[in-house]
Amino acid sequence: MITHSSQIKNFTIIGSGTLGARIGLRAALSGFKVVLYDIHESSFTRAKKDFQRIKILLNRKGELSPERFDELTESIIYTTDINLACRNTDFISESVLEDVQLKKEVWKKIGDLAPAHSILTTNTSYLLPSWFAKESGASERFCAFHFHDVFTARVVDIMPHPGTDPEIIEVLRDVGKQLHQIPVVIKKETQGYIFNKMFGSILMTAGSMWANGIASVEDIDRSWMGNYGMRIGPFGMMDEVGIDTVFHVAKGMDVNTDPVFVKKIEEMINNGSLGIKTGKGFYNYPHPQYKNANFLS
Ligand SMILES: NC(=O)c1ccc[n+]([C@@H]2O[C@H](COP(=O)([O-])OP(=O)(O)OC[C@H]3O[C@@H](n4cnc5c(N)ncnc54)[C@H](O)[C@@H]3O)[C@@H](O)[C@H]2O)c1
Structure with missing residues (x-):
């Protein structure tokens, strides 16, 4: 060996x-x-x-x-x-x-x-x-x-x-x-390793808040971007990753997945809203709202 x-x-x-x-x-x-x-x-x-x-x-x-x-x-x-x-x-x-x-x-x-x-x-x-x-x-x-x-x-x-x-x-x-x-x-086997596991949890928490009407896509992204000076929030990231991939991760990984959110993204997939790759997801592309200069004002 x-x-x-x-x-x-x-x-x-x-x-x-x-x-x-x-x-x-x-x-x-x-x-x-x-x-x-x-x-x-x-x-x-x-x-x-x-x-x-x-x-x-x-x-x-x-x-x-x-x-x-x-x-x-x-x-x-x-x-x-x-x-x-x-x-x-x-x-x-x-x-x-x-x-x-x-x-x-x-x-x-x-x-x-x-x-x-x-x-x-x-x-x-x-x-x-x-x-x-x-x-x-x-x-x-x-x-x-x-x-x-x-x-x-x-x-x-x-x-x-x-x-x-x-x-x-x-x-x-x-x-x-x-x-x-x-x-x-990673000392013990776990689904999603380190980064993907943390990333998955953030995305699922954001998704659940939106799907249950707690806050809008834009305000959840503003909270993330505004506090840590990030260029993108969880919904912008989901559009980058692809809504179909987010769906597979939500179904396959042991992150806390809210079925209300899963149902909503399934509807998006059926409508062809897969994120950047189809020009439409949580935002419209190529000019998503979160990239506007006044998004955080
Ligand atoms: N895409 C990513 O960002 C990413 C990141 C990290 C890990 N991964 C992992 O890498 C793996 C591949 O993902 P991907 O995004 O590159 O997929 P992909 O669809 O781009 O590529 C998969 C490739 O596997 C080939 N293939 C299918 N059956 C095969 C077989 N029997 N023998 C040999 N080749 C075969 C396909 O022809 C294709 O070229 C997955 O396990 C995925 O989870 C992907």
């Missing part, structure tokens, strides 16, 4: 969608040899477009020139062949859809193919690693390693399940730092 991060050279991503591709990109930029695996070729086309945006962002921030970016990423292998993806890997990061049954099936396949020394991680947002560690066939090498958006939100959650070998935690801390993340350890 890998016991030191210096033993990790080959990095495999299983599921190269929104987050998986970014984790793979970050690993390539940090000098790992990366294989991106997905069942859909189209995911690679999307990933490459996202990489171009990140290239511009990193150049603008003065972190990496476009030439160096290209040099570091030209060796990334894109494949729909899971045998190739798992054959020589030292480290696996799984980011398939947030569905426990799918994750079980995928981990069974990975477990049959991955080398016996490799570290196995899942990027699940709110499932528990123990729900599918057994399927990997190597529970002791299996741990949650959860990213936020990788390039701007840089916390990585390390959450072992009861069967994880404690030696892996230090390896993951090191890998997290090499990936330019801020590693934090």
